Amino acid sequence: MKRGHHIAGLIKDFPDEERGSLGDQGIISLAAVPIYVGKEWWGFIGFDDCEREREWSLVEMDALRIAADTIGAAILKQQIESEIRKSQKRLETILEAVQAGVMIIDAESHTVVDANPVAVQLIGREKAEIIGKICHEFMCVAEKGKCPLTNLKQVIDSSERVLITAKDEKRPILKNAVYIELDGRQRIVESFLDISHIKEAERALMESEEKFKTLFMNANDAIYICDDMGNRIKEVNNIASEMLGYSRVELLGMSPRDFNASEYAALLPERLQELKRKGKTIYETIYVDSTGKSIPVEISSRIIDYKDKKAVLTVARDISERKMAEEAYKKEVLLKEIHHRVKNNLQVIASLLSLQSRKFQDRDVRLAFAESQNRIRSMAIAHERLYMSKNLKNIDAADYIRNLANYLLYSYRIGTEKVNLEIDVDEIYLDIDKIIPLGLIVNELITNSLKYAFDPGKEGLVSLSLKGRGSSLVLTISDNGNGIPENVDIFSTGSLGMQLVTTLIEQLKGKLEIDRCAGTTFIMTFEDLDRYCVRAEVL
Structure with missing residues (x-):
């Protein structure tokens, strides 16, 4: 019908x-x-x-x-009422189940009509304290009169806002607001998520990125990041620009092949494959800067995540000083070996002279051989002290002279058993060219004292001192023996030893004084020798 x-x-x-x-x-x-x-x-x-x-x-x-x-x-x-009740029940269920804060707001008065448990929890007030209040009391405080929906006539508002809690805390939220028709009235549904943890993570990330940038840009080594194919540089630090002589902008358009020496650039594809297999690699190469200068570097590369893509982080350390140190060390080892062999060869010569002297019965001949042996031995000791020293340029004069003087005292021990040796030497370091002639002078003068100054079996004292006085170096060798008579000119005796002493003093640009009182004293002053020595206090 x-x-x-x-x-x-x-x-x-x-x-x-x-x-x-x-x-x-x-x-x-x-x-x-x-x-x-x-x-x-x-x-x-x-x-x-x-x-x-x-x-x-x-x-x-x-x-x-x-x-x-x-x-x-x-x-x-x-x-209708049944459906409304069902709808309200569904709405309440949805509001309670949703993990975001939700408030239903009257579009005309901006008062809160309803709020779900999450919104109540985030605001920190009882629901009854929220219902009926103006929504601007809880969010968008700085935007009163500028509601995106009612004032600015937007259909939807999706933006970051601030939620004011009961404790007056400002909590960052991500808000979405839309119009709905509810109970015959126009409402606004505002849902919002607490993004405090996201903001904190963003802040931590920014701090981390800032720290990384600071470390990256101010590192002592050259650092650059290039794509995972090693074709283009994506980022580079200040040291890399300084090392290679290119601006940052220029380097960002380059490839590592552009500044690797040609013979090393050819190896880059192989090294890239090794890097991808192992995740990191270390090797040495040669860079060529913008002026063509070669720079030895140690490379340390590894695969990293950079801007959501795989990339290659390379740290290049300038090892020029290390290479020079290695070369210097090799030379030092070589020089030590040379001095060691020279010392051995001199000892062989001294031994040959000793063997040769045994063929002669004449005492003077054998004594001449012994004196030659001692001269050679004085040079051998110098080379021995040099290769045993940490510093190949200079020899500890005190250590050398003590060793030489004690050796001579031992060599001439027969008949001089009661003669003592007194040594007073400053800590002075001389190079090999100065220590050998000085050692030969010491050898000749101490030998003369032990041979001629004392009667057999008598007590005696031989003194030796080497002192720095102002800009001069003074070597004094004396004995309290019989002395040299005043009428004897030691420079015209024809003695090989004294001729050698005077020649060596002239070679070192020194001057000799002789004091014949209470034995014999030789005083040698070397004005220029101080330029070639190093005092202990400046070592």
Whole structure:
């Protein structure tokens, strides 16, 4: 039965299929109208008469229509209210389940209509303290009158804002706001996420990146980052620019092949493959700077993540000084070996002279051989002290002279057993060219004292001192023996030893004084020798 239609009349006049069921109920007359709930037919309502045949008045039919409309409206209202309750229940369930804070706000008054548990927790107040309050009390405090939806007429607002908590803390949030129709009114649903941890992570990341940049740019070694194929430099520090003589902008457009020496550049693909296999690699290479200068460097490379991509981090250390030190060390080792061999060769010569001297019975001849041996031995000791020294340029004069003097005293021990040796030498270091002639002078003069100054078996003292006096170096050798008579000119005696002494003093640009009182004293002053020596206090 369509809306607005009705049925009214005697049962006997109804179609056969309807008359049967109605007649069985004893109905004689019937009036009925349909009941619609919204647009849907729900049923009908009517009057019937089981006693007599009758016609239904217009008043009766209007009453039925009013009753039908009332029942339909009541049922519709009930359905709507049920749906509303279900909808509200679903909304409450959703609000409680969602992990973001959600507030429902009246679009006209900006008052909070509802808030979910997460919003209540984030704000830190009771729900009752939040409902009915203006939303600007909790977020967008600085934006009053500039609501993106109601004032700026945006359809949706997605932005970072600040949530004000009950403790007046400002908590960063990510907010989304949209219009909805709810309860017949226009509402705004604002959902927001606490992004404090994200902001903290961003801050930590920025600090980390800043530290990395500071360390990267101020490292003592050249550092650059290039793509994982080693083709283009992506970042470079200040030291790399200084080392290679290119600006940062120039280097950012270059490849490591551009500043590796050609013979080393050819090895880069192989080294890149090794780096990819192992994740890191260390090797030495030669860089060539913008002026063509070669720079030996030690390379340390590893694979890193850089801007969400794999990249190669390379640290290049200038090892020029290390290479020079290595070369100097090799030379030092070589020089030590040379001095060692010279010493050995001199000892062989001294031994050969000793063997040769045994063929002669003449005492003077054998003594001459012995003196030559001692001269050679004085030079051998110098080379020995040099290769044993940490400093190949200079020899400890005190150590050398003590060794030489004690050796001579031992060599001439027969007949001089009661002669003592007194040595007083400053800590002075001389190079090999100065120490050998000085040692030969010491050798000759101490030998003369031991041979001629003392009668056999008599007590005696031989003194030796080497002192720095101002800019001069003074060598004094004396004995308290028999002395040299005043009428003897030691420079015209034809003695090889004294001729050697005077020649060596002249070679060292020194001057000789002789004191014949209480034995013999030789005083040698070397004005220029101090330029070639190093005092202990400056070592």
